[in-house]
Amino acid sequence: MLEQRPTRRPGGRSARIRAAVHQAATDLIAERGYGHFTVGDVATRATVADTSIYRRWGTLEALLADVAMTWLTTTSPIPDTGGLEQDLRTYAANVARDLTGPDGLAVLRLVIALSSAGEAGVRARDAFLAERGRQLQGMLDRARDRGEHPPDGMDVLDHILAPMYIRVLFGAGPLTPACVDTLVDRLLAPSAVARGTRTGGATGRKTELA
Incomplete structure (x- = not known):
């Protein structure tokens, strides 16, 4: 046996x-x-x-640093709906859900605090931001491969992520579905595209949305 x-x-x-x-x-x-x-x-x-x-x-x-990176890589999954607008709306909704979840505020405060925690803390913060950027870029690259004209990653940060981070960090209002949709609308609005075209965006590329 x-x-x-x-x-x-x-x-x-x-x-x-x-x-x-x-x-x-x-x-x-x-x-x-x-x-x-x-x-x-x-x-x-x-x-x-x-x-x-x-x-x-x-x-x-x-x-x-491991706590922050693990939270980032296991939350806010990057969607692949087949279209840029729906990808952005789904992604923004995912981020809002996780930021307002039980650990979202604590992790945001941690990432900020790491910035003043010496060289190791700065490396951890940079790794966190780089991972968020990598996630976003993958979604935008897929849109470009489909023939769409996505904004720059920094545009997504400026119009969607930064306002949500500020609201959560400072308690400046709830992240309702309507609020999150409005942030995406502003990114996709012709006026936002015009601003990016005039300034060349954060990376110096002109951005046009169809």
């Missing part, structure tokens, strides 16, 4: 520990703000040994 080996569960203990540590760090950011807790506080909240955190991440900044 063959001995049966125990079945490995996807992710396993390591994945559960990582999720617990991430959630503990996110909760502490929301409750205390960056710079007001330690690796030991995270370990206590996650009910793991602080040595486990040091062994896996090395520093608190590296852990928090």
Whole structure:
């Protein structure tokens, strides 16, 4: 009779520990703000040994950078609806949903705080922004491949993402579906295209929407 080996569960203990540590760090950011807790506080909240955190991440900044990047890469999926306008509307709705979710504000505050956390923090912030830019560019490149005329990624940031970030960070009004749709409308409006054409956009390219 063959001995049966125990079945490995996807992710396993390591994945559960990582999720617990991430959630503990996110909760502490929301409750205390960056710079007001330690690796030991995270370990206590996650009910793991602080040595486990040091062994896996090395520093608190590296852990928090991983928290921010993981949140970004597992939320706000990039849609592929077959058309630029619907892609933009779906993407904007996804971002609004995640920003107003339980961890959205904490992660935004974390990314801002990392900017003043020394070289490691700046690298983490830049990696976060680069990943957001990569996501956007993939969507815009697909539109261009379909023969459409997408705006620049910085135009999407200026017209859609930045206003949503400001509303959430400063509590400047709810991100209702109507509000999010209005932001997309403004990006797609002829006046927005004209502004981009006059200035050449953030990358120096002229942008025209059909």
